Amino acid sequence: MPTARTAIDTHLKRILGHIKGREPGPVLVFFGGIHGNEPSGIQALEKVFDDLSRNPLSIKGHIYGIAGNIPAILQNRRYLEKDLNRTWFREDIAALERGEQTPITSEDRQMLEILGVIRDLLKAHEAPFYFIDFHTTSSKTLPFITINDAMINRKFARNFPVPIILGIEEYLEGPVLNYINEFGYVSLGFESGQHASEEARVNNIAFFWLSLVFTGALQEEEVEDFNTYFAELKQSAANNRNFYEITERYAIESGDTYEMIPGFSSFETVKKGNLLATHNEKQVVAEKKGILFMPLYQQQGAEGYFMIRRIPKWVLALSGALRKFRAEHLLASLPGVSWKDREKSQLIVNLRVARFYSKAIFHLLGFRNRTLDQNHLLIKNRERAARNELYEEAPWY
Structure with missing residues (x-):
């Protein structure tokens, strides 16, 4: 069992970092740890903000790093009572703020605090905003981007040398990025690799620096290792820059027993009839040939796996x-x-x-x-x- 982090010895705060540029420019807001068992995003944000504080560059605009589910992060758990990345419904938020929803969970409190930060940022700054949510997966995977398929999200995501997944918002209810997309700003999720892996941390750091350049917050020549970061992501993604769409979600209900067959990874092709998992003591097999996506190898989660297909x-x-x-x-x-x-x-x-x-x-x-x-x-x-x-x-x- 990993040792729980404490706010005292890690200095973990909601605002992990803020860099104010010398000139007006874009406002970049990075989230890490929306799921508490995904430490790589937090680690990457802490590292880059520390580097930026030691070596100030000619940044335009503002850059923020926001910690997600702090109580869950401190206990290295995906969530304590319910998934923070499935709680962002306008009706539920309004009921919470009116005091009409009880009982209030730990994740409800975290959501309201993060929402307060988002609202403050939207009031304090002029657009354009970029919202980027760092995540990792329980299985081995290529790094990839998830977006709601508005053209501005698609155009921006194309800059990065990793695969891009469309349509996940049709299968997941209540992610923070779905809520933010309603404001019309560029927003994307970056899944950097497997939980707690060094590769995931490195990929997040690379993605952060590339984001600064692609948004115009920083000139490419000021990022000494820009080409290295780009090459690292490209290699980690196995030169895969395809677009994919979700075609299937295998759902798990609360209280179910579910165990994925060991060894599967995201973007792996499976054949019809392949045994994928056991669910409530019944075998789960692939109904047809397809590309497996985000197979579940952790105790908490409502999705056993997804299937995807490449978009021509x-x-x-x-x-x-x-x-x-x-x-x-x-x-x-x-x-x-x-x-x-x-x-x-x-x-x-x-x-x-x-x-x-x-x-x-x-x-x-x-x-x-x-x-x-x-x-x-x-x-x-x-x-x-x-x-x-x-x-x-x-x-x-």
Whole structure:
């Protein structure tokens, strides 16, 4: 059992670091330890802020490092009462702030404190904002990025030499980045490697420095090891810069017994019929050939594994073109599809009428899907909230 950290001997605070630049510029907000058993993000933030304090550079804008679930970090547990990265629902937050939700958990308190920091930053600074959430996985993995598939997220993520995963927000409810995406700012998750590995810490540090350069907070020539950082990530990702989308989530309920068969890693191809896990003493096998993603090798978690597939480049190009010309408005003219309200940011799909429509069509146009009931989908336009105009002067736009 790892020794629990203490606030006294680690100096762990909510604000791990803040660098104020000499000139106006972007505001970068990094999160580490949203899951308490993922120390690499915290370690990387502490290291880079220490380096920056010792060697001030010509930074533009502001850089912040934010600690996540501090009580869970101190006990090296994913969470104490409930997953902090599944609690970010506007209705629940409003109920908490009105004092209507009881009992209040440790994660509720952490969420409200982090939310207070986010609100303070949004009030204190002018855009553009970049929110980056550092994570690690319980299995071996290539480093990768997860994004809500707005074009500004996609364009920014393309700068990094790692694979990019689209569509995870359709399968996970309540992550902090889903909440932040509603503000329309660039936000992404970076999964740097396996929990507590040195490779994960190194990858987070590299990602931090590359982020400073790609956002324009720092000039490339000022980062002495820029090429080394880029090469480290590229090598760690095995030269994989493909886009993928989630196609399946294997869910685990509270109280279930689940054990992944040893040896699987993310991005591993599995064949139909491969034994993957045991769930409540029953065997779980792959229903078809696919690419395994984030197999669960820890005690806490609600996802046994995901399956993904690679997105061809022509599909990505078509998707960008259709969104540019606002082709989503054609959807409302299709049988079984109608706008939910006058804002035209969400569509209701009647599956009894539109049962032959593919989810892929909605994905191309920038919509995410959520099941309302057996016969209806609610699809929400990711592009509607994206504040593209704030990033038009960014070097990557």
